[in-house]
Amino acid sequence: MSGAREPITPIVLRSISQRFGRKVVLRGVDLELRARSITGLVGANGAGKTTLFLILAGLLQPDGGERRYGERVVGDIDLELRARLAYVAHAPQLYPGLGARANLELFAELRRAAGLSSRPADDVLRGLGLPADALDRPVSTFSRGMAQRVALARAVAGDPELLLLDEPFTALDARGRSQLAGALLAERDRGAAILLSSHDQGTLLRVCDRLVLLEAGAIVREVERGGDDPAGFAARASEVLAAVGPDDHAAA
Ligand SMILES: Nc1ncnc2c1ncn2[C@@H]1O[C@H](COP(=O)(O)OP(=O)(O)OP(=O)(O)O)[C@@H](O)[C@H]1O
Known part of the structure; x- marks a missing residue:
């Protein structure tokens, strides 16, 4: 269906900010989601992950900043664009x-x-x-x-060219998590850009090409899987995951 249309990737967020009342929930978020890549979004409860998903899915208009989908800077995410992304909420x-x-x-x-x-x-x-x-x-x-x-x-x-998954492993048993991990890798290989939040640290380490740590509404760390240093990625990613706390949802 994408035919000759311009791709909607990479998706680039620049200085995205969001407040609810007097509470600042996102502060100057810069994020790039590339085709054929899985980005893991981690952060403590209340860090702003779901808010970021809503903004990417077009269900929430950010207070400030820019959203770029491929070549287009987008004000409202219209139906044509929405049909090319998928968001799975809690x-x-x-x-x-x-x-x-x-x-x-x-x-x-x-x-x-x-x-x-x-x-x-x-x-x-x-x-x-x-x-x-x-x-x-x-x-x-x-x-x-x-x-x-x-x-x-x-x-x-x-x-979808953009797949947004907010804690997709939560209710799955070990077999389901493994099937979903396989499905995500297949989606990535098909060409999708995937943003995934999860407390299942083992699966994140297995599938993600990049991990992004959100703390109090700001991205404070990013680690990327290098082609020639898988052990280095695992070590740096483990540090990022340790900052979130223990893997208390792994069995969920
Ligand atoms: N519609 C809203 N009105 C007021 N405050 C909100 C609203 N939505 C979210 N918040 C607040 O914004 C902050 C970030 O919420 P968000 O749901 O984005 O966090 P999260 O990282 O997804 O958390 P969790 O891991 O618990 O799902 C929280 O303090 C939350 O209470």
């Missing part, structure tokens, strides 16, 4: 009375009406480990982990 936001397959087919139908294609629902759901006998059961009967898989499947079904 809550799965599915239609509870519909089955997993029907949720994805509805999404595909809406995209089709706008002239956009989607991957077949069953393929994507299977790729994220949803059992075949669950495809047509109402999502309201699913565990949180299963619902999360469906939300993630819907997010990737449209081959």
Whole structure:
């Protein structure tokens, strides 16, 4: 579908600021998200991660700063741009009375009406480990982990150029986390720019090309996986993760 259109990557944030009332939540955030790259966003509770996701997804207009998507400096994130990114928030936001397959087919139908294609629902759901006998059961009967898989499947079904995932591992068991990690690497290799927040430090170390530490609304550290120094990346990334605190969500 992207056809001859200009890519929306890299996404570049410059001096993004946000306050809610008198509370300053983001202060001068600069961030670049490149195609074919997974960036891990880490920070303590309340550091501003979800606020940053909302701004990137176009669901919150920042108070200050610039958002650039490919060649375009964007004021409002319009529908055309929104169709090319996907955001998975904490809550799965599915239609509870519909089955997993029907949720994805509805999404595909809406995209089709706008002239956009989607991957077949069953393929994507299977790729994220949803059992075949669950495809047509109402999502309201699913565990949180299963619902999360469906939300993630819907997010990737449209081959988004930007994939925003706010704590996608939270409700998944070890097998689910590993399946999702594999799916994210496949999305990256397909060409997506991915921003991922998580407290699952092991998975972050495994999948991320870069880690960014947000503290009190400011990016205070960035480490990049170098081609020739994997051990160095692991050591520097571990330092960044240690700044966030213990890995208390790893088993979540
Ligand atoms: N709509 C809002 N109105 C007022 N304050 C808000 C609003 N949204 C977020 N905040 C505040 O902004 C700060 C950052 O919140 P945010 O949800 O972005 O943090 P976070 O890093 O995602 O935290 P967590 O890890 O707990 O999800 C918090 O102090 C929060 O209370």
